[in-house]
Amino acid sequence: MEKFQKLTGIAAPMPLVNIDTDMIIPKIFLKSIQRSGFGKNLFDEMRYNRDGTEIADFVLNKPQYRSAEILVAGDNFGCGSSREHAPWAIADFGIKCVVSTSFADIFFNNCFKNGILPVVLPQEQVDILMADAEKGENARMTVDLEAQEITTSDGEVIKFDVDAHRKHCLLEGLDDIGQTMQKAASIDAFEAKASAARPWV
Amino acid sequence: MSPKTLYDKIWDAHVAHEAEDGTCLLYIDRHLVHEVTSPQAFEGLRMTGRKVRAPEKTIAVPDHNVPTTLDRANPETMTPESRIQVDALDKNAKEFGVHYYPVSDVRQGIVHIVGPEQGWTLPGMTVVCGDSHTATHGAFGALAHGIGTSEVEHVLATQTLIQKKSKNMKVEITGKLNPGVTAKDITLAVIGETGTAGGTGYVIEYTGDAIRSLSMEGRMTVCNMAIEGGARAGLIAPDETTFEYVKGRPHAPKGAQFEQALEYWKTLFTDEGAEFDKVITLKGEDIQPVVTWGTSPEDVLPISGVVPAPEDFEGGKIEAARRSIEYMGLTPGQKLTDIEIDTVFIGSCTNGRIEDLRAVADVVKGKKIKDGMRAMIVPGSGLVRAQAEEEGLAEIFKDAGFEWRMAGCSMCLAMNPDQLSEGERCAATSNRNFEGRQGYKGRTHLVSPAMAAAAALTGKLTDIRDLI
Numbered sequence: 249m250e251k252f253q254k255l256t257g258i259a260a261p262m263p264l265v266n267i268d269t270d271m272i273i274p275k276i277f278l279k280s281i282q283r284s285g286f287g288k289n290l291f292d293e294m295r296y297n298r299d300g301t302e303i304a305d306f307v308l309n310k311p312q313y314r315s316a317e318i319l320v321a322g323d324n325f326g327c328g329s330s331r332e333h334a335p336w337a338i339a340d341f342g343i344k345c346v347v348s349t350s351f352a353d354i355f356f357n358n359c360f361k362n363g364i365l366p367v368v369l370p371q372e373q374v375d376i377l378m379a380d381a382e383k384g385e386n387a388r389m390t391v392d393l394e395a396q397e398i399t400t401s402d403g404e405v406i407k408f409d410v411d412a413h414r415k416h417c418l419l420e421g422l423d424d425i426g427q428t429m430q431k432a433a434s435i436d437a438f439e440a441k442a443s444a445a446r447p448w449v
Numbered sequence: 450m451s452p453k454t455l456y457d458k459i460w461d462a463h464v465a466h467e468a469e470d471g472t473c474l475l476y477i478d479r480h481l482v483h484e485v486t487s488p489q490a491f492e493g494l495r496m497t498g499r500k501v502r503a504p505e506k507t508i509a510v511p512d513h514n515v516p517t518t519l520d521r522a523n524p525e526t527m528t529p530e531s532r533i534q535v536d537a538l539d540k541n542a543k544e545f546g547v548h549y550y551p552v553s554d555v556r557q558g559i560v561h562i563v564g565p566e567q568g569w570t571l572p573g574m575t576v577v578c579g580d581s582h583t584a585t586h587g588a589f590g591a592l593a594h595g596i597g598t599s600e601v602e603h604v605l606a607t608q609t610l611i612q613k614k615s616k617n618m619k620v621e622i623t624g625k626l627n628p629g630v631t632a633k634d635i636t637l638a639v640i641g642e643t644g645t646a647g648g649t650g651y652v653i654e655y656t657g658d659a660i661r662s663l664s665m666e667g668r669m670t671v672c673n674m675a676i677e678g679g680a681r682a683g684l685i686a687p688d689e690t691t692f693e694y695v696k697g698r699p700h701a702p703k704g705a706q707f708e709q710a711l712e713y714w715k716t717l718f719t720d721e722g723a724e725f726d727k728v729i730t731l732k733g734e735d736i737q738p739v740v741t742w743g744t745s746p747e748d749v750l751p752i753s754g755v756v757p758a759p760e761d762f763e764g765g766k767i768e769a770a771r772r773s774i775e776y777m778g779l780t781p782g783q784k785l786t787d788i789e790i791d792t793v794f795i796g797s798c799t800n801g802r803i804e805d806l807r808a809v810a811d812v813v814k815g816k817k818i819k820d821g822m823r824a825m826i827v828p829g830s831g832l833v834r835a836q837a838e839e840e841g842l843a844e845i846f847k848d849a850g851f852e853w854r855m856a857g858c859s860m861c862l863a864m865n866p867d868q869l870s871e872g873e874r875c876a877a878t879s880n881r882n883f884e885g886r887q888g889y890k891g892r893t894h895l896v897s898p899a900m901a902a903a904a905a906l907t908g909k910l911t912d913i914r915d916l917i
Binding site: 278327432 | 485889
């Protein structure tokens with residue numbers, strides 16, 4: 249997995265609440281059996297007309313946000329299906345960090361498996377970052393995972409919380425499966441104990 | 450020992466390893482797999498030379514892409530992209546040696562219907578699947594939730610998941626339901642109360658007399674939509690209804706082992722005095738038949754209501770409501786029962802079980818659907834289809850003018866040929882009314898099976914209580 253350490257980039261504002269995974273990547277693009285190539289269809293129905301032309305006023309089509317690396321979004325971002333194609337599309341587009349007041353559980357987990365940092369902040373602080381993002385391409389934010397802080401283009405510093413284990417994995421780009429396999433003895437022992445206690449499982 | 454919730458008990462029984470910071474390896478008893486969220490996971494195993502750790506606990510079935518027309522044995526009924534995914538599952542299931550129900554098998558169907566039907570899902574288990582509606586299996590008192598593809602690969606390789614424990618939430622539905630009110634109305638009414646993020650960070654346990662009196666089918670409908678309320682999982686403590694349902698299923702324990710299991714299953718309840726972090730209580734008698742008006746499952750109103758105005762809401766929801774009303778082509782103040790529909794979809798992992806089909810048959814028996822209405826009934830599995838035919842339901846549906854389909858996810862998510870066209874408006878028994886969910890620019894109103902049947906007859910969203 250790609251590491252996430254420190255990022256300075258353009259933030260795009262998407263204040264709409266309840267942005268669901270069908271909006272992030274519509275189901276017609278879930279038919280690939282690859283993990284890559286979803287970025288061009290990120291937010292497809294909001295981003296393109298039916299004939300494939302761009303919808304000019306969609307945020308990521310505006311010249312100042314086309315190379316955004318941070319997304320500042322409305323509440324309950326990523327609700328809906330478990331499709332990991334949603335974070336794959338976000339990462340493939342080039343966005344590495346999403347900020348919101350809350351995320352849907354499965355989407356939130358999926359981000360960490362793909363080198364994306366989801367940051368949960370109170371409404372007032374999301375409002376500050378949303379306002380900063382609305383300034384456009386000259387307003388670059390810095391997200392520092394090690395220090396757990398976001399610095400706005402005005403130099404305002406906002407601290408955030410992140411789970412220590414997940415932080416470590418993102419900073420180092422660690423592969424979960426490899427780490428779990430190191431605990432194979434614990435899994436073997438559990439399996440033996442559980443199959444004695446609940447042989448019908 | 451301090452009192453525990455049902456969730457605490459199942460969790461504690463599955464922790465294979467706990468790190469100092471509370472990060473756990475949770476052992477997974479059943480891993481269900483479908484064709485959309487698994488190809489990249491199997492490919493990951495292949496690239497790293499890993500095996501499936503417990504193929505005997507892994508069950509694969511194609512459902513999202515499969516056509517539901519009677520001629521689906523003809524591969525031409527699938528798009529090339531869909532066929533690649535279904536073929537990939539076929540290849541992966543055989544190569545890695547997991548249990549598998551191909552499209553040609555009468556037991557094939559929606560993964561969340563097949564699992565319980567075959568007795569794979571049992572009380573006290575941990576069940577995961579790369580699909581958010583895995584919450585369905587919570588109806589058995591199993592801890593069941595959706596996972597992403599990276600986690601699918603993790604479970605395939607290690608039979609565990611890296612997890613931190615969620616908080617406990619209790620949703621109590623007291624008393625009795627009035628006639629015309631169903632499990633679907635309960636679960637939508639709860640989401641209307643809590644919002645789609647109200648359950649975020651929690652595992653919900655549904656309790657109360659109204660829940661206890663539901664059949665297993667109804668309980669599965671309730672738990673299925675726990676995810677729509679943002680919860681990681683929904684649970685209902687197992688009882689005689691559960692044990693009766695499980696007994697005799699192909700993969701349920703038999704004989705002395707059943708008795709041993711039963712003894713354990715009877716310990717699966719929330720202890721007196723156990724604490725919940727959040728409690729919601731609704732009176733069963735207060736719940737009315739409901740319908741969604743917008744593009745989020747929290748946009749729920751009793752069928753007797755009217756389309757709201759954006760200014761009825763606060764904060765970010767004002768803009769979301771404005772967008773929903775425009776997308777749905779509605780007018781604030783419009784009576785919900787004045788909304789005309791052109792399509793009815795009955796099926797999905799929410800409402801594609803035999804009891805749902807019986808409820809539909811009760812409403813439409815001897816009647817005809819409205820002229821010009823496109824109405825389809827898609828059983829949740831091949832066995833549900835067979836049972837409905839045996840009970841004479843299929844004839845009732847066909848006589849009334851419904852299309853009687855083969856099993857699959859169908860129009861719930863439109864990854865297959867069953868889709869809404871632009872501007873079409875559907876009364877659907879499925880679980881999501883998101884923009885484009887049932888087809889590009891399609892409009893979805895979520896309802897119970899009985900309400901969907903009523904709408905098929907009248908051509909409008911209809912209060913089922915007017916027909917009973």
